[in-house]
Amino acid sequence: MPWATTLILLLAALCSSSLAQYNEEEDLAWLQYYLRQSRVSSYNYVPYYEEESPAYAYSYPSATDSEPEPEPEPQQAAPWRCPQECDCPPNFSAAMYCDTRNLRYLPFVPSRMKYVYFQNNLVTAIQEGAFDNATELEWLALHNNQIGSERMGKRVFGKLQRLERLYMNNNNLTRLPAPLPRSLRELHLSYNHISKVPASALEGLENLTALYLSHNFIFEMGASLKGLSSLILADLSYNNLRKVPDGLPASLEQLYLEYNYINAIPDEYFQVSPRLLYVRMSHNSLTNQGLSSNTFNSSSILELDLSYNRLQKIPRVNTNLENLYLQGNQIDEFSISSFCSVVDVMNYSRLQVLRLDGNAIKRNAVPPDAPLCLRRATVIEI
Numbered sequence: 001m002p003w004a005t006t007l008i009l010l011l012a013a014l015c016s017s018s019l020a021q022y023n024e025e026e027d028l029a030w031l032q033y034y035l036r037q038s039r040v041s042s043y044n045y046v047p048y049y050e051e052e053s054p055a056y057a058y059s060y061p062s063a064t065d066s067e068p069e070p071e072p073e074p075q076q077a078a079p080w081r082c083p084q085e086c087d088c089p090p091n092f093s094a095a096m097y098c099d100t101r102n103l104r105y106l107p108f109v110p111s112r113m114k115y116v117y118f119q120n121n122l123v124t125a126i127q128e129g130a131f132d133n134a135t136e137l138e139w140l141a142l143h144n145n146q147i148g149s150e151r152m153g154k155r156v157f158g159k160l161q162r163l164e165r166l167y168m169n170n171n172n173l174t175r176l177p178a179p180l181p182r183s184l185r186e187l188h189l190s191y192n193h194i195s196k197v198p199a200s201a202l203e204g205l206e207n208l209t210a211l212y213l214s215h216n217f218i219f220e221m222g223a224s225l226k227g228l229s230s231l232i233l234a235d236l237s238y239n240n241l242r243k244v245p246d247g248l249p250a251s252l253e254q255l256y257l258e259y260n261y262i263n264a265i266p267d268e269y270f271q272v273s274p275r276l277l278y279v280r281m282s283h284n285s286l287t288n289q290g291l292s293s294n295t296f297n298s299s300s301i302l303e304l305d306l307s308y309n310r311l312q313k314i315p316r317v318n319t320n321l322e323n324l325y326l327q328g329n330q331i332d333e334f335s336i337s338s339f340c341s342v343v344d345v346m347n348y349s350r351l352q353v354l355r356l357d358g359n360a361i362k363r364n365a366v367p368p369d370a371p372l373c374l375r376r377a378t379v380i381e382i
Contacts, residue, residue, distance in 0.1 A: 096116045191215045217239065226249060257284070273300070336370055345372075349374055
């Protein structure tokens with residue numbers, strides 16, 4: 001029965017074709033549903049930095065049979081994005097470089113930033129709240145701009161409780177910014193127009209190790225340094241000081257007071273700073289009348305620069321001193337007692353460099369016991 005066999009085969013083919021068509025349509029419907037759900041709910045990844053809220057998610061239009069999702073409200077630049085005026089290296093995501101770009105304003109600082117560089121621009125003002133978003137800042141460079149004290153917010157640094165280094169040298173400041181974060185370790189304010197430093201201006205900066213105030217117009221420091229218990233370096237050179245600051249911190253190691261108008265130093269002034277190593281007071285108005293016999297007799301000082309003053313005699317120094325600069329004074333006598341109270345084999349000075357050139361001392365005025373007292377000296381210029 002060939003016709004029966006043919007009929008059976010034909011029916012089987014039709015059933016198979018119908019079944020295949022049904023499965024294909026089912027698979028297609030499932031695939032469309034999966035893609036639609038993926039687009040609506042799964043594709044919402046936007047890269048963002050840790051500890052920050054992510055920007056709103058990208059989304060595709062939902063299927064026609066579902067309710068439309070509300071559109072996100074317009075937002076400013078996401079807090080993790082780098083301002084278009086600056087560079088944020090991918091391999092150093094916590095740093096933002098905005099220097100040397102002729103900027104006249106401060107761009108937005110993303111909250112992840114720890115190191116921000118605005119130097120060498122034309123910025124004249126810092127608006128209130130400029131850094132409120134960047135509370136992680138540790139290093140802020142604002143030097144070589146045109147920032148004036150009158151155009152700074154009252155508390156622009158108030159929320160930067162992790163700031164360690166602040167660079168504002170070469171600006172138009174007339175007073176110290178205040179309040180300053182207690183976390184500060186270095187404060188750079190040289191080359192401004194500051195004339196006075198009240199005691200309260202540096203109050204609470206117990207972590208400050210370096211203070212740079214050179215090339216200003218400061219005529220009074222008061223006791224502003226006394227409470228800086230961690231201070232190691234104080235640069236007050238090139239100012240209008242007529243007396244030394246009232247009191248030094250015990251932690252101080254380097255004191256720079258050259259190019260001022262100081263004419264006297266109190267007795268035992270340096271004794272309160274047992275770690276003091278370097279004292280530079282050249283180009284002042286010091287006279288022997290303004291010094292006591294023990295002013296510089298401090299066992300910790302290794303280098304003392306008193307050049308270009310009005311001294312007529314060599315002041316007494318400690319035997320531990322290694323470098324003494326007295327050139328450009330009015331000294332006319334080489335007194336060995338200034339270096340050694342007793343001259344013998346066991347008592348001598350550790351002085352290595354002594355400069356007396358530019359004075360009124362003659363070479364033949366050197367006492368015969370000078371080689372014994374100054375046996376370690378490698379340079380003596382008269």
